Each structure stands twice: as structure tokens, then as C-alpha cells.
Amino acid sequence: MKIYISGALKSFCSRNAEIDIQGITLREILKSLVDEYPESAKVVFDGEGKLRTFIRVYADEDDKTDETRWDDDLSSYSKVFLLPLIAGGAPAKSVISDERRKDQVLDDEEIERFSNHLLLREIGVKGQKKIKAARIVVVGAGALGSPVIQYLAAAGVGTLKIVDFDEVQLKNLQCQVIHGLRDVKRPKVASARDSIRSVNRKLNVVAENVKLDAENVGSVVEGYDLVVDCSDNYKARYLINDACALRRIPLVFGAIYQYEGIVTTLNCDGGPCLRCLFPNPPEPGLVPTCAEGGSISPLGGIVGAIQANEALKLILGIGEALVGKILRIDALNLKFNLFNAAKNENCPICGFAPSIQEVEDFDYEEFCGLKQEEEEEPVERITPEDLAARIENGDPLTIVDVREPHERAILRFPGAIAIPIGQLARRQNELSHDRDVVFVCQHGQRSVFAIRTLREVGYQGPAYSLLGGIEAMKDLVFTSEGGML
Amino acid sequence: MNHGSFAIEDALLTQILEAAEKAYPFECCGILLGSDDGAVKEIKEVRNVVSGEKQRVGFSIDPLELYRCETEAKKRNVQIVGFYHSHPDAPARLSNEDIKGMIPDMTYVVVSALNGKRSEVNAYKIKTCDKRRQTCQFT
Numbered sequence: 001m002k003i004y005i006s007g008a009l010k011s012f013c014s015r016n017a018e019i020d021i022q023g024i025t026l027r028e029i030l031k032s033l034v035d036e037y038p039e040s041a042k043v044v045f046d047g048e049g050k051l052r053t054f055i056r057v058y059a060d061e062d063d064k065t066d067e068t069r070w071d072d073d074l075s076s077y078s079k080v081f082l083l084p085l086i087a088g089g090a091p092a093k094s095v096i097s098d099e100r101r102k103d104q105v106l107d108d109e110e111i112e113r114f115s116n117h118l119l120l121r122e123i124g125v126k127g128q129k130k131i132k133a134a135r136i137v138v139v140g141a142g143a144l145g146s147p148v149i150q151y152l153a154a155a156g157v158g159t160l161k162i163v164d165f166d167e168v169q170l171k172n173l174q175c176q177v178i179h180g181l182r183d184v185k186r187p188k189v190a191s192a193r194d195s196i197r198s199v200n201r202k203l204n205v206v207a208e209n210v211k212l213d214a215e216n217v218g219s220v221v222e223g224y225d226l227v228v229d230c231s232d233n234y235k236a237r238y239l240i241n242d243a244c245a246l247r248r249i250p251l252v253f254g255a256i257y258q259y260e261g262i263v264t265t266l267n268c269d270g271g272p273c274l275r276c277l278f279p280n281p282p283e284p285g286l287v288p289t290c291a292e293g294g295s296i297s298p299l300g301g302i303v304g305a306i307q308a309n310e311a312l313k314l315i316l317g318i319g320e321a322l323v324g325k326i327l328r329i330d331a332l333n334l335k336f337n338l339f340n341a342a343k344n345e346n347c348p349i350c351g352f353a354p355s356i357q358e359v360e361d362f363d364y365e366e367f368c369g370l371k372q373e374e375e376e377e378p379v380e381r382i383t384p385e386d387l388a389a390r391i392e393n394g395d396p397l398t399i400v401d402v403r404e405p406h407e408r409a410i411l412r413f414p415g416a417i418a419i420p421i422g423q424l425a426r427r428q429n430e431l432s433h434d435r436d437v438v439f440v441c442q443h444g445q446r447s448v449f450a451i452r453t454l455r456e457v458g459y460q461g462p463a464y465s466l467l468g469g470i471e472a473m474k475d476l477v478f479t480s481e482g483g484m485l
Numbered sequence: 486m487n488h489g490s491f492a493i494e495d496a497l498l499t500q501i502l503e504a505a506e507k508a509y510p511f512e513c514c515g516i517l518l519g520s521d522d523g524a525v526k527e528i529k530e531v532r533n534v535v536s537g538e539k540q541r542v543g544f545s546i547d548p549l550e551l552y553r554c555e556t557e558a559k560k561r562n563v564q565i566v567g568f569y570h571s572h573p574d575a576p577a578r579l580s581n582e583d584i585k586g587m588i589p590d591m592t593y594v595v596v597s598a599l600n601g602k603r604s605e606v607n608a609y610k611i612k613t614c615d616k617r618r619q620t621c622q623f624t
Contacts, residue, residue, distance in 0.1 A: 007555055008565045008588055054586045056548040083548035086568050087535075089582035090512070090542040090575045122576075270581045320578050 001029055002079045009043050009055070009084060021080075026057060027070040029080055044082065056085045091269065094317030095225045095250060096130040104129035104158075113200075114156055122318040128156060134315045135159040137221055139212070139240055140230035141188040142166075143300025144254045144307065146178035148228050151308035153196035157315075159204040160196070163220055164188040165211035175297045212236050214359045217243040228252045228311050230304065234281035241266065241274035242359045245349045250314055252322075254307040256295050259332035261303035264322050264341060265310055267350065271323035276344035276351075294406065299331050379451045382438055382464040384473040391415075398437045402450040403470075413440055413470060421450050425457045433461040444469035491592055491608040493517075493525045500528045501596055502603040505571035508533070509601040511540035516551065517567035517592060518558045525592075526563050529554050533570075543582070544570045567592030567608075574598070577605040587611045 003021045021036065023029035034041040046052050057065045059077040064070070074080065094101075106114070106128060117123045117131075134157050138149050141164040152160055168176070168183040168191050176188075183191035189207035196203060210216060212231075217239045221227050227249055229240050237253070244251040250268040255261065266273045306327065313319045326339045349356040382390075390397060399416040401408060408418055419427050431437050439447035447465040454463065466473060504513040515530040531554065533544045546568070555565055568591065572580075577597035579587075587593060589611050597604040 004552070006552065006565070008551070008591055054588055058549065061549065081548070081552060083552055084588050085545070085548055085586065086514070086516075086551065086588075087545035087582070087586050088543065088570060089580045090572050091578055091580035091583075093575055318576055320576075324581060 001074065001077075003029060003033060003082065004079055005040075005043070005082045006084055008086075009082065024073055024075050025071050026059070026064050026074060026080065029074070030070075054085050056083050057081065058083065094130055095314055096133050096317075100133040101126060101129045104132045106132070110156070110202075117155070123316060127316045127318070130315055130317075131156045131312065132158045134226065135161075135224045136311060136315075137161040137163060137224045137227045138230055139163045139220075139227065139236060140232060141176070141178060141192040142172065142230065142232060143175040143256060143295065144230035144304040145188075145192070145228075146176045147301045147304030148230055148254075148308045148311070149192050149196060150178055150199075151305060152228075152311060153199055153203055153205075155308070155312055156200070157203070159206065159224075161206040161208060161220070161224065162189045162192050163208045163210060163212070164192075165209060175295065175300045177301070212239050214239060217359055218247075221247065221249055224249060226250050226252070226311055226314055228254070228307050230254060230307070237274060238281055239359060242349055242356060245273040245275070246356075246358065252307045252310045252314070254303045256299045256303050258293050258295055259299065259330060261299055261329040261331065262326055263303055263306045263310065263329075264326045265314065268314065268321060269323045270343065272341055272343040273347060273350045275349050275356075276347040277326075277341050279344075279348060296331055299329075302329060302331065377452070377455070379448045380462075380464050381467045383467050387438060387466060387473065396435045398432055398435050400431070400437060400439050400450075402439055402441050402446055407442060411470060411474065413473075416440060421446060421453065424450055424453055428454055428457065428459050431459070431461055436462045436464060438464045438466055440466040440470055440473070442469045443471055491523075491610070493594075493608075497525055497528050498606065500530075501569050501594060502606070504528075504530050504569075505573075505596040505598040506601060506603055508571060508573075509598045510573045512542070512544040512571050512573060513596075514544040514546055514568065514570040516546070516554055516565055517569060517594065518554075518561075518563040519566040520563065523566045523592065525566060527558075527561075528569070529558075541573060565591070567594065567610075569594035569596065571596045571598050574600065577607045579609055584611075 001021055001023055002018055004018050007017060021029050022032045030044060034044065044051060044055065051065065056063065058081040059074050060079060064072065106125060111118065114128050117128050118125060136152055136157050136159070138145050138152070138160065141149060141162050145162070145164070149160065149162060166188050167185050168179045168188055170184055172179060173181065178195045179188065179191045187209045189209045193205045193207040196205060208220065210220070212220065221240070221243050227240060227244050229237060229251055231237055231240065241251060245267050248267060251266040253266055253274065254263045265271065310322055313321055324341055324343065326341045328337045328339065343350070345351050348354060399413060401413045401416040401418045402421050402424065404420055417430065419430070439450045441447040441450070444465060444467055447469065451463045451465055501515070504515060507513070512533055513530065514533050515528055517525045518527040518529055519525040531546050531550055533540050534547045535543045535545045558564060572595060575597060577595045579593065579595060583593070591610070593609045594606065595609065596606050
């Protein structure tokens with residue numbers, strides 16, 4: 001049988017456009033082809049032995065591409081063709097419809113305010129109206145949320161919803177540049193709202209002082225065009241992803257840790273969602289949060305500014321979005337890498353046969369180790385109040401601080417011996433079995449993990465985990481009894 | 486990311502841009518014919534065989550038409566070196582679908598037609614069948 005291979009496929013094949021190959025059925029012909037010209041296997045098949053998606057096989061005028069036709073007797077045909085299928089689709093358009101754009105009007109003040117946007121060919125008046133029509137949710141008003149909220153507000157995004165449940169703390173001011181000294185102890189959402197209102201009074205700002213859970217996450221994102229995830233924990237990230245994936249709301253994801261950041265755009269233009277990339281959150285205790293691991297001050301600005309830029313591009317439908325790509329930023333060596341991130345067709349939420357149909361009552365906190373009750377063997381707890389009382393009474397206690405040296409340097413627990421988790425098993429002999437041993441860490445998660453680790457290696461002594469960690473203890477003891485510091 | 490170079494004569498590029506404007510609001514598509522080194526010598530417009538309204542957001546070239554075009558080209562001593570298509574009211578960048586169908590070493594010219602007028606043009610190429618993508622662009 002004569003087989004014709006299109007020149008468009010020549011990069012794999014020898015130059016012979018037409019070759020004679022033994023075989024009656026297509027299956028036999030393809031096999032002989034690969035046997036005779038081993039390099040052609042790369043043309044025809046992908047890594048999994050499937051016919052490449054861009055190849056069509058014809059016997060004369062009949063399409064035989066589908067594998068169900070591969071055993072047809074082809075002896076009555078004169079030639080087999082391996083031809084490329086050249087096809088494609090349009091890239092994602094603006095998430096703002098023309099109707100909504102047309103409803104917007106720019107007044108004189110806005111023409112002046114946004115003149116730098118109006119000068120750009122890709123934006124212009126039309127684009128600025130899209131930005132004005134846009135409704136964006138920013139989850140988290142911290143290191144990432146600060147620049148995202150500020151830039152989106154400055155760019156003229158019509159409606160911005162800010163979601164956070166925390167209050168501003170002094171230590172936040174190192175990187176959360178939307179807040180000021182006067183905002184300490186105020187809700188972050190209120191501080192952020194006031195800050196951007198001072199830039200543009202016309203903005204419609206919705207401040208939601210709420211902690212996300214499976215119940216409320218849907219109503220938080222419902223009716224919005226785009227969500228920017230600036231949260232700092234896995235629970236929130238998976239809740240937001242699931243809620244957005246189910247509603248097909250594009251999601252600009254960002255995360256930072258120490259000197260490293262990542263940005264990607266999810267649920268957009270047929271690209272992946274967070275669960276395509278990471279089906280489940282990491283094991284509890286495996287990944288410290290930014291609050292525990294720290295981060296260099298401008299990193300949130302770098303990553304957040306890129307998130308804001310991505311969000312605006314999606315609103316405008318211009319440029320190349322980080323769809324199917326993860327941008328990794330190494331601020332220490334100033335390296336930017338782009339990784340491909342494919343959509344997973346078996347994704348539990350956005351694949352062909354999704355198993356997740358709604359944001360489930362799946363216990364994220366338990367999964368992420370944020371929950372205070374344990375599902376494994378129970379660990380005894382001690383409340384900050386009880387511990388304070390016992391210290392005051394002078395009870396014989398051993399306090400073990402399992403945090404890392406850099407964390408202890410910030411706030412030392414008085415009288416505690418320091419044994420980082422990694423050294424516990426080896427150093428268990430330092431712990432007396434006659435005295436109660438209280439394990440402390442920053443938030444009361446790793447101390448539970450520490451006790452379990454010790455129990456696993458056979459430690460029998462009385463062990464307690466400080467509930468809520470040093471964070472919970474510090475307002476109680478360290479501030480009222482300053483001497484302990 | 487390495488940026489290769491891609492050369493095309495103004496007159497040929499103009500042909501592509503005109504085709505994009507003419508086809509608006511639908512996608513146009515065609516074949517780039519050229520010499521061994523990939524330099525484009527001719528443009529061959531082909532029918533977009535995607536059905537009806539879907540031509541606004543997609544294109545497809547009939548493989549048999551491509552074969553006939555290739556056979557004709559051989560007589561003039563040129564061969565397929567790439568393809569072009571337009572994106573009506575969308576940027577001149579590859580969509581995910583475009584990338585999925587890309588054949589290594591072929592040049593893909595994408596034209597943006599905004600409101601029926603030519604806007605931006607880019608050319609792209611992937612080197613091997615693995616996922617690493619190399620793009621070459623010109624203005």
C-alpha cells in the first residue's frame with residue numbers, strides 16, 4: 001500500500017513523501033511503517049501510544065482516523081494519507097460583555113484620571129469602561145491583597161469586594177502596605193476600604209469581615225466577574241477554588257513564602273483549576289504558612305502587582321494570561337520561571353466527570369491541620385490560662401518550644417527549652433517523665449504534631465500541647481506580666 | 486524563552502491581513518508555502534471548514550484540501566512551512582486550542598482583527614513534541 005505523509009509532518013519523518021508499506025488494514029500499515037521507519041513513531045503516536053491529535057488518516061477520500069476503522073480492509077483503496085489537521089480556536093475574550101461595557105459612561109474627571117489607560121491602544125475608552133463595569137473579589141487584605149486592592153482601585157475597577165477576617169497587627173505593617181499605624185487593631189477590610197476610598201471616592205467597595213467556610217464562600221463570589229486569591233492558607237484557597245470552579249469564575253491565584261512567590265490564572269479559557277494542579281491540600285504540618293515562615297517585605301508587592309495585572313488583562317481581554325502556566329518568582333536570586341500546568345481531564349471538580357458538584361462540607365480545617373480536635377489518638381491540651389496559673393504557682397513544669405530558631409528569635413517563651421520538631425525523637429531523653437511537659441509552638445498545631453511524633457517513638461511521659469500556641473498566650477501573659485518577656 | 490526570527494515579505498503579510506479583514510467577523514485561515522529554510526514565498530487561502538457561527542471563534546482546514554494544496558505546491562517547488570489564521574476581536578496570541586494542535590517546526594501566524602480592522606500580528610513555532618514551547622514573534 002502506498003502511504004503519503006504530508007510535508008507538514010516532515011520534522012519527524014524522512015523526506016520521502018510517499019512510501020510503500022506492507023499491510024491490508026490501517027493497524028498493520030501503521031505497524032509496518034513504525035517498524036520500517038522507527039523515527040516515524042514520533043510522528044504518528046504520542047507518549048501514550050495514541051494517535052496524535054493533529055493527525056488525520058485517510059484511505060483515499062475516506063476518513064479512517066478513528067481507531068474503530070483501523071481494522072477495515074483497505075485493499076480496494078489506492079493510497080493511505082497521513083495528513084495534519086490544522087485547527088484552532090479563539091483565545092478568551094474579556095470577561096465583561098459588550099452590553100455591560102456600553103452601560104458605562106466616563107465623566108470628565110475620569111477621562112483625566114485614567115488618561116494613561118486611554119492612551120493605550122489595547123485599553124482606550126472601551127477598555128476603561130470594561131474596567132469600570134468590572135466586579136472583582138479580593139480575598140485577603142494582607143501582603144498580596146494590599147497591592148492587588150490598591151492597583152485595582154487605582155485602575156478604576158468599579159466594584160471591589162474585600163474579604164478578610166483579621167485585624168491589623170503591628171507586624172503586618174512590614175509588608176501589608178495598605179494599612180497604617182492608625183489601623184492597628186482595626187479590621188483589615190475596614191482599613192483597606194478607607195485606604196482606597198481616599199484614592200477614589202467613586203469606587204463601590206464592599207468590605208466583608210468574614211472567615212470563609214463551605215457555607216458562605218458561594219455567596220461571597222456569586223455575581224462577580226473575577227476573584228483574586230490573596231489568602232494565606234490552604235483552607236481558604238481550596239474553598240475559593242471550588243466555589244469559582246463550580247461557577248466558572250476566573251481566579252487569579254497568588255502565594256508567597258519567604259523569598260518565593262507563584263502566580264497563575266485558574267478556571268479560565270479551558271485552563272486548569274487549583275485541583276487540576278494539586279488535587280488536595282498538603283498534609284497538616286507539612287507546609288508552614290507565611291505567618292510562620294516569614295517573607296521578605298517587597299515580595300507581596302511583586303506577586304500582588306502581577307496578580308492585579310493579570311486581573312486587568314482578563315477584564316480587558318488583552319495580552320497573554322497565565323492560563324495553564326505557573327509563574328514562579330525567586331526574589332532572592334531574582335529568577336522568574338514559567339512552568340506549564342495542564343488541565344487534568346480527571347479533575348474532581350472541573351474534569352469530564354466531576355465528583356464534586358458543590359462546595360462540599362468537606363472538613364478543610366481538619367484536612368489542613370487547623371482544627372483543634374484531632375482525629376488520631378488524642379493529645380492532651382492545656383489552655384493558656386491554666387498554663388499561666390501553673391507557671392505562677394511555681395508548679396514543676398518542663399516547657400518545650402518546638403519552633404524554629406528564627407521564630408524564637410522574635411518572641412521567646414520564658415523558661416522554655418528549645419527542641420525543634422526534627423530533633424525531638426533524638427532528644428527525648430532530655431524530657432523528664434516525672435514532670436508535666438508542655439509543648440508550645442506558634443499556633444498550637446505543630447505542638448500536637450510534636451507530641452504525636454514523640455508518642456510514635458515510644459515516649460510515655462505526661463505531655464500537653466498549648467492550646468492556640470504562643471499567639472494565644474502572648475496577650476494573656478506576656479502583656480499583663482511584662483516581666484516574663 | 487528563545488525568540489527565533491521569522492521573515493515574511495510585506496506584500497505577503499498584507500495578503501494575510503486583508504484576508505483577516507475580509508473574513509471578519511469570522512476567522513480566516515490559510516497555508517504558508519515556502520522554501521526548505523522556512524522562508525515564506527506564497528500564501529494560499531483555504532476554506533474555514535468549521536460550521537456556521539462557530540467560525541467566529543474557531544477554524545479548521547480540511548486535511549484533503551491541504552493535501553491537494555501540497556501537491557500543487559510541489560509543482561512550483563514550494564512546500565508547506567506554516568499556517569495562518571485570524572482572531573476576530575481577540576488578541577493575536579495562541580489560544581489553548583491553537584497550542585494543542587500545533588505541529589513542531591511549522592510557523593503559525595496569528596492576526597488580530599479588531600472591529601474588522603487589522604491590528605496585531607504574531608508568529609509562533611514549537612520545536613518538539615514535548616510541552617516546551619518556543620515562540621518567535623515579529624511586528
